[in-house]
Amino acid sequence: MTVATATIKPRRRRMPVTVILGLGLAVVIAAASLLAPYLTPFDPMRMAAGPRLAAPSIAHPFGTDEFGRDLLSRVLTGGRLSLGIGIAAVVSGLVVGGLLGLLAAFAGRAVEAVLLRVVDVLYSFPDTLIALALVAFLGPGIENATLAIAISLVPFYARVTYGLAAAERAKPYIEAARLAGINSGRLVRVHVMPNIGQSLIVMGTLGFSSAILSAAGLSFLGLGVQPPSPEWGAILASGRNYITKAPWILIFPGLAICLTVLSFNLIGDSLRDLVDPRRKGRP
Amino acid sequence: MSAPFLSVRDLTVAFHGRQGDVEAVRNVSLDLARGEILALVGESGSGKSLTSLSILRLLPEAARMTGRVEIDGQDIASLSRRQMEDVRGAKIGMIFQEPMTSLNPVLTIERQMTEGLIRHKGASRREALEMARISLDDVGFAEPERVLRQYPHQLSGGMRQRVMIAAALALQPGILIADEPTTALDVTVQAQVLDLLVDLKSRYDSGILLITHDIGVVAETADRVAVMRGGEIVETGSVDAVLGAPSHDYTRALLASHLTVEKAMHQRDADARRMAP
């Protein structure tokens, strides 16, 4: 006996302008970060690459910081750090959260009730607060910050995956597959995952922007990436005492964070309504 | 019969669609005087509701209307937005199909009944309250004061529809548009509400534009009937003439299906009686 698989409806919908804008921005930022070693005019850690606190010029398009380091080089290199933390946190958060969500949807009523309760309680706390609390115990540092951010994303991903999986669970083809005696594990792998995977990837981009913001915030507080590493939040933290004399130290790393977060928000926001039927006004 | 209070000429309502405009209402003309009941009958999607909404200029933004609608001798196209607001409720009242959702759930009945009176009749809060009490009494509430203090969810469907009627009639409109006023109600309550409408029509001297898909309702209440199909009026005339000797195939079909249903229901009742010990 064959089990009917649901076919994915072809998307006729035109891609919204905002998605294109977001994607374009994301590609540029990702490329700039990846190619940073080839693009940077100076070693980002090299002190006195120019005069101290020099205004933007042709030699130093973003100016220099309090140690005379080239800010453009630092911001570009910082992108590698920020994006790296973001990707690592999102992927691990998504995997763990996704598994929990699927478990809640397919492992029986008792598991569902308990997991949902716990996830809902955790979800009522903002992710920055969770990340902060975890880093407080784990201690400062890039690995700990990444781990903390990843964990802080788990409730969100678990909730979303559960929502998608539960909607899928109600569809007739799953019922048919169950009746055909296919066990839950196989059901999820062969039938559910392909159908909700696309939606999960969209939700992944949303978590990404919040991961970047958390990482920058933690580093700014001195709890994430430690100086002299050129993470954007860390650059802002060490440059904050010079903001009158050298506002460029404030402007460029901040803009880098904004544009990165904005690009993923643009992508995620426009696509989210298409994939998350339950969502209403949640951030 | 007096001069028509409401006069509609060549009303056309079109929606801008992907393949050009779609005309949902085409060249509809009708007249209605105070004290008269005109039934607009047709299946859902035949354009009845759009016709009634365009009389009050309450069409969705995407719709465009052409033609001429005169209320009490005034062409509504010539009215400003604010002047139109003065006409709504005061000259033409309207009640809708869904009494469950047509009342605001977070406002008391008092608030929803008096706001129109204060707005159109220039009544003080106290006067409005008294008028509201009287019209609730008119629609058969034994304890109007109690109802006034309540919220919509505390009332049954039939009660809510009576509140809607009371609120609309309290403003003494020349014409009341009743859009499927009984469809969402229980069968027993339906008859009560219809009787009430007929009774109040003469007491308030309002005309009623009764929109319905139920030809049985038409036969019981209306003076005249206009049959709509696919956005057009296909047949119009007195109820006796149209229902007695329908000239249009569609009217005959409507009548036939109604009779079939009626027959089936009689049959079922008869069966039930036979089955009963």
Added chain:
Amino acid sequence: MLFLISKRVLAAFATVIAVIILSGILIHVVPGDPVTAMMAQSVSATPEAMADMRARLGLDLPVWQQVGLYAWHVLQGDFGRSIRGNESVAWLLLQRLPNTFSLAVCGLTVALAIGIPLGFLAAIKRGRLADTAVMVIAVLGVSIPAFWLGLIMIQVFSLKLGWLPVAGSSWRNIILPALTLGLTYCALVARMTRSALIEVLAEDYIRTARARGLRERQVLLVHALRPALISIVTVVGLVFAYLLGGQVIIENVFSWNGIGRLAVQAMLERDYPMIQGFIVVFATSVVIVSMLIDILYGFLDPRMRQR
């Protein structure tokens, strides 16, 4: 109604207990020995001092006993003593609580005062220029890190224009941090207001109100805004929670003497009793506010009130 409230209160209480237990456990998942980590920066880290510290924190007891003891003490208002300075954590937190609370309330007020009108405007001008503009501002708003916005505010309003002090504790000092928090989170409020109002505007009772001939103003401000506000109330708790998260950073940007600043200091110094206290207090605030909001909602919505 009374039943709903007591159920909600009990749930909130259970959550707080869970948070206390969790923060009691967390100290044991610290990689390595917490005492070593804590004393790492201290010159007086003699073996005796460390053993003394271990005993003081109850770290030589079995884990479940430690956690139980911690929870028991916290419930009695005893959060232990800080590592640096050996002061009562509860007292330190209590001292800073008014500052943190006033900043949070001011920030929330700003967020609502800006966000609700913007969302309202966007909803009634749906699909037009004003709507698009508000939505663009909203997506920009959620993309700007609060601390960066704060730094820019300091740069512009304190340093360049000299209108407001950079740091200090007069009432003028709350303006910039409250504005920063408010501007950061008003985007969230605007979006939620917009979607709530759009939903309400599609309701039948709005059509009824218009058919009754009410002025459009009245339709929007009474018939649409009131039900929309009731559903907005339910998300205010959420906004408050997010705002508290942002507040930790903002307090540090503006040197605002609140719990957030205290907490970050404690985190940098590995002062665990202090950190635990911060977590319990912040989490409890989130829980209490969302509980109060739920109860308030019950009173605002006549459909709930009857139960």
